């Protein structure tokens with residue numbers, strides 16, 4: 002980790018465009034997963050889908066026509082899914098239900114099928130009981146509590162309680178010095194998404210890290226490694242209505258990492274990085290896929306995951322990275338077993354994994370432009386231009402080559418059914 006790779010200038014535009022914009026929410030209504038009574042083995046799936054949302058199912062608020070056709074193939078006459086399906090978005094500034102609601106034009110989707118960049122935080126149970134400082138915007142406390150955190154405090158609350166700390170904006174400095182009693186000590190920091198008033202968030206997070214959770218105290222040399230930092234959605238930029246990409250949460254993280262390094266001479270460390278392309282996100286998605294299969298009493302193991310997305314640097318890179326991990330584990334003959342670590346464990350609690358492969362399927366309805374290929378010559382990519390992925394990820398040309406390229410999500414479903422010899426109806 003810690004190294005950066007490069008893209009050539011040909012890939013640059015592609016990459017620029019690819020810097021994520023998974024800002025959509027999905028809303029959801031409930032779908033029941035009653036068992037289906039099938040007489041043929043071929044109707045039972047041994048695979049599952051991970052669908053990206055923006056650029057695959059919708060563009061902005063507009064549904065992509067192919068998505069409706071695809072979904073007609075994915076459900077039976079009662080509207081039940083025939084295959085385990087999870088919707089994986091890097092959005093993080095709203096609740097799952099809101100995202101599910103945004104997909105309600107397609108069909109009834111349960112919020113249990115929607116994965117936001119922060120969803121894996123549910124697994125980090127050992128952080129849930131203690132006070133956590135949360136950074137971002139939107140309904141932060143609701144999101145944190147929904148994920149299981151019992152004592153979240155926001156940057157705004159911390160600022161109110163410690164009015165001397167936020168001194169950049171002259172107009173916001175306290176006029177009267179009062180000493181507020183502050184009884185919360187953050188034991189960890191969760192970065193949900195980009196905040197507003199970056200100087201305030203940067204200052205207060207640095208204060209908390211350099212004082213081990215006592216931001217009114219002087220900085221101490223001994224506070225390293227710092228208290229745990231968990232971060233969601235490391236997308237550097239995203240594409241909105243403006244002509245050029247906009248700052249994403251990854252840009253905020255670059256600031257925080259570099260300020261920390263400049264002040265202390267040491268690396269800011271992440272206890273966990275979540276959201277595509279991180280492995281944790283795919284592990285959690287697989288966990289949700291398996292939970293669906295279990296609920297439907299589908300007894301065949303889910304062996305292959307198909308990740309359908311429009312972004313080379315998040316969807317394809319993430320799926321391929323996870324595939325390497327799965328295949329390495331299969332080669333070694335040991336299934337990765339990340340069983341529930343109820344307390345004290347460093348890792349998250351998820352169902353044990355069984356998939357052997359994660360295949361990447363790229364669609365052309367979103368940011369990917371088939372006429373603008375990423376160069377596959379490694380030397381080019383090392384000598385030129387810039388990698389926009391996170392500091393702790395390395396650019397690897399092999400990881401941005403999709404297993405399959407199809408025009409749209411409907412074609413993706415057809416292809417996968419064909420590959421899997423799956424004939425549910």
Ligand SMILES: [Mg+2]
Pocket residue numbers: 023053054055056057310311312367
């Ligand atoms: Mg997308």
